[in-house]
Amino acid sequence: MPRRMLLISLHLVLWIGAARAETSIEQGYLRMYNLDFEGAHKAFAEWNHLRPADPLGPASDAAAYLFAEFDRLHILQSEFFTHDEKFRAQARLSPDPVLAAAFNRQLRNAEALAGKSLSRNSRDANAMFALVLVNGLDSDY
Numbered sequence: 247m248p249r250r251m252l253l254i255s256l257h258l259v260l261w262i263g264a265a266r267a268e269t270s271i272e273q274g275y276l277r278m279y280n281l282d283f284e285g286a287h288k289a290f291a292e293w294n295h296l297r298p299a300d301p302l303g304p305a306s307d308a309a310a311y312l313f314a315e316f317d318r319l320h321i322l323q324s325e326f327f328t329h330d331e332k333f334r335a336q337a338r339l340s341p342d343p344v345l346a347a348a349f350n351r352q353l354r355n356a357e358a359l360a361g362k363s364l365s366r367n368s369r370d371a372n373a374m375f376a377l378v379l380v381n382g383l384d385s386d387y
Contacts, residue, residue: 270296274306281322283314301359301376308352308383315345315387349387356380 274289287310294303316322319339356376363373 278310283310286310300372301356302372304352305356305376305379308349311345311349
């Protein structure tokens with residue numbers, strides 16, 4: 247009986263850990279979309295800690311850096327897209343070099359991890375999705 251309880255307890259701990267890992271990536275995106283970029287970085291860092299070989303964490307963190315840069319430059323405001331004359335007259339936007347470096351570091355990390363994952367398993371869904379994110383984020387930047 248004690249052995250059975252130990253196995254049940256171990257299973258419960260693993261299940262809770264897996265559920266927590268799933269919510270950290272979801273929480274990161276929720277925070278990012280609510281413009282809480284520091285909270286998003288923390289959630290993605292938790293995902294990276296729990297799954298260091300998964301490229302989805304660094305790709306998502308790169309997205310948080312890109313959206314933070316968009317927010318800083320006021321690109322996320324609807325007025326940016328609704329008034330062509332304001333868009334055309336606006337001075338060229340300058341990227342923040344610190345954010346740019348962090349963005350590129352996470353992007354390259356995600357790309358490398360995705361390549362490793364796909365070399366082991368060519369059907370790794372997270373790795374394929376991470377590469378889609380990497381290519382999209384890179385072109386958006």
